[in-house]
Amino acid sequence: MENKTAIKEQDMRDAVFDSLYSVALKDKNIILLLGDQGAKSFEKFKENIPDQIINAGPAEQNLISVASGLALGGKKVFVHAIACFITARCYEQIKIDIGIMNLPVSIIGIGGGYSYESDGPTHHSIQDISIMKGIPGMTILSASDPVQASSFVDLCCRISGPSYLRFDKGVSPFLYEKENFDAGxxxxxxxxxxxxxxxxxxxxxxxxxxxxxxxxxxxxxxxxxxxxxxxxxxxxxxxxxxxxxxxxxxxxxxxxxxxxxxxxxxxxxxxxxxxxxxxxxxxxxxxxxxxxxxxxxxxxxxxxxxxx
Amino acid sequence: MDLKEKSNWIRRQILETAVLAGKAHLGGAFSCVEIITALYYGKIMNFSPENPDMEGRDRFILSKGHACLTLYSVLSDLGFFSPEKLKNYGRNGSILGGHPDHRIPGVEVSSGSLGHGLGIGSGLALSAKLDKKPFSVLVLLGDGECCEGSVWEAANFASARNLDNLVAIIDNNKVGATCPTQEYSGISPLKEKWEGFGWDTREISGHNFNEIFSVLSDIHSRNSGRPLAIVANTIKGKGVSFMENDFHWHHGVPKGELLEKARIELEYGK
The missing domain is CATH 3.40.50.920 (Rossmann fold)
Known part of the structure; x- marks a missing residue:
């Protein structure tokens, strides 16, 4: 009994970016744009597919505009930063550069809700879903465990317009085994x-x-x-x-x-x-x-x- | 028709389209006529009106989207879409609104909100570098637009990524919607600012074709590792004396005697 319910857990960020890495290895058109974020799996990108990972610094407006340009150039772009900054800070760019132009850019926001904990209200993301709902054509995904977080990368690749993926900072227990997440x-x-x-x-x-x-x-x-x-x-x-x-x-x-x-x-x-x-x-x-x-x-x- | 005559003809197209619609941004459209004329009629850019999405075309982004009538006039004249469509500008069911959208043949990017074009252009230029494609990306900004912080985020990025296939042209007409831009930008040494961000820079008259060609004729062979910023000094409302340097013509459309005066100055019938 105890063995069966033993808690497996994984860092949500690793779940997302390990998954993205394996997809990006096979598809050189996948680009990961970072707003000065770190993660273990980024090292693999840098070592093996350095052209596909770009740290554009903490300049969120520009991250979204650059993602738009890359998408216009035929790339499938994942933009990653802390959830509150990569949504609210650059909302105008999201609205126009990827929303109005309906481009396949996936915004990967880490730290939904209070998951930045004692970092305080500047780092909490408590209105991101609300504002992202305001973008016509935006798909909004919210991962509850590492299996979802990992699977959503493939889902994002299949969405022809913009998408937003929200997940928590830190480790999360598993809720799922392998599963299909197309139903919503x-x-x-x-x-x-x-x-x-x-x-x-x-x-x-x-x-x-x-x-x-x-x-x-x-x-x-x-x-x-x-x-x-x-x-x-x-x-x-x-x-x-x-x-x-x-x-x-x-x-x-x-x-x-x-x-x-x-x-x-x-x-x-x-x-x-x-x-x-x-x-x-x-x-x-x-x-x-x-x-x-x-x-x-x-x-x-x-x-x-x-x-x- | 030489380029000078072509520019005058485009200004007339812009004016008549504005008069039909009863609204436009004439001042900022007139200030960039020679620049856009040179790009499209002066063999600077590669493009194909028959195939607007042609692989390998150069990308032009009108970041100061309110100057759309200049671009629409040129694109329709070149055959990207029918000149008839200009007459319907801004009207019910038109494909042409007061700011360009990406669905219009020949328009790469939806613009109108200032400060987006250079970032998008940087992404496009980077995609060309990654895929070893030879196209260039040209972005036309206003000097008022350079108040937007996102312009400088993009300036940083393009410099850091060595995007020498990217050209920013600043239509430096020095007048905003309600006042001279100096009132909100201070004394703004634009060329030095771009230099400070690590760009190659040139300063020209944006109404002088020789000077425009002198800085743009070699864009496809640039290999300095630095993006290029061209500060093009221009006159807002250029071509119609009473509009020149007057912010009232940022939005205004002339009527009656003023309209007739504008038509005379733009040499109708010539």
Whole structure:
């Protein structure tokens, strides 16, 4: 029993970039543009395919514009920096240079939500999903474990327009074995009365919650476009729908699900858990910060029980 | 038609298109007429109106997208699209808006938001280097546009990557939308700024064809390892006396007597 549940874990960044490296080895048109970021796998790029890794420094606006130019020149470009900087800092460039021109550039943002922990609010990324949703044609992926993080590289290569991949800094336990992630979400727990929808690393918290209250659980790894048809089929059977995310409680996953419920005339009770509408000057590790924000399993269970 | 006459003809096209639409950015369109005329009619760039996406074409990016009427006039005259389309500029169902978009035949990049073109041009130039393709990338910026910080991020990058297949031409007309650019840029030694960023630099009159050719005729054989910045000193509203150096004609379109005066100065019927 213990062996079976032994926690396997991997650094999310290694999962993404090891995967990208193996794809890039076979395709010289794949370029990785960095905003002065480091990772173990970058050394392999530098050693074996040095033309395919470019550190353009902490100049996010230019990173996106250069990515656009490279894409116009026929390249498939991955741009990587800290999530908050490679989304909000260069939003205008994303909107025009890759959005309006619909170019195959994948933005790889490390550190969604509070995962930069005590680095503080300048480094937290709590509105990235909201603003990336504002780009027509943008695909938004949020990885909840290393298997997804690794698989999303291939998914990004198959998207003809712009995409944004968000993942947590640091190591993450595995949720998946090998799996196909084309559907946009995974049903991790069957459930009828209450269905929880979560994304990214919050899916680990949501799993704790779902197991405690015997709820269904959907890991929503493709936030845009939503697989509306399939999601609505599942959600219309629920009495209570709960969204959990490490993002502002408005503009992100909760809002997308709320929209879906309205659009499909699903009258389930709806409760969202996310970051409140105020600046956060709370320092500590992610677990501590989430607890302060009411995003720990215990607080969430308590509130859901109130509705039930 | 020699290039000087061609430039006058293009200014007339720009003016009449603006008059039909009732809106335009004339001042900044007029200041870059000789530069764009030289690029397209002076055998500086490789391109094919019949095949706008021709492999190996040189890439021209109009980063100061508000000067689109100059580019539209040239592209339609060369046959990238029908000159009839100019008459519909900005109207319902037109393919031509007030800023260029990448779907227009001959337009490489959607522009209009300032400070994007040089970064995109750097990426394109880098792709050419990586693939050992011989094309050059030419980016036309405004001097007002050089207030955008992203221009200098790109200037850094292009220099660091030794993109000697990249040329930035600064249409230095010294007038913005509401005032002389000096009021917000201070005394701005543009040439020295680009030099400081590690670029080869030249300063010319942007209305003098001999000077334009003297700095652009060898772009395909450049191998200095440094990108090239050309500060082209120009006059906003060039060609129509009452528009010259007057920011009111950044957006304005003349009517009545002023329109007639402009038409006379642009030598209609010649």
């Amino acid at each position: 979400f995974s049903l991790l727990r069957e459930g009828e009365d209450t269905i929880i929808i979560s994304s990214g690393s919050m899916t680990h918290t949501a799993l704790e919650v779902a197991d405690k209250i015997n709820a269904g659980l959907i890991d929503l790894y493709r936030i845009k476009p939503l697989n509306e048809a399939l999601l609505s089929e599942i959600l219309k059977k629920a009495r209570i729908v709960v969204a959990i995310e490490d993002h502002l409680s408005y503009g992100g996953v909760g809002t997308s699900i709320c929209d879906l419920l309205c659009d499909y005339g699903i009258t389930a009770k709806f409760k969202r858990f996310g970051i409140k509408d105020k600046e956060c000057f709370c320092y500590g590790d992610k677990r501590y910060m989430c607890k302060e924000e009411g995003l720990d399993a215990e607080s969430i269970i308590k509130q859901i029980k109130n509705i039930i």
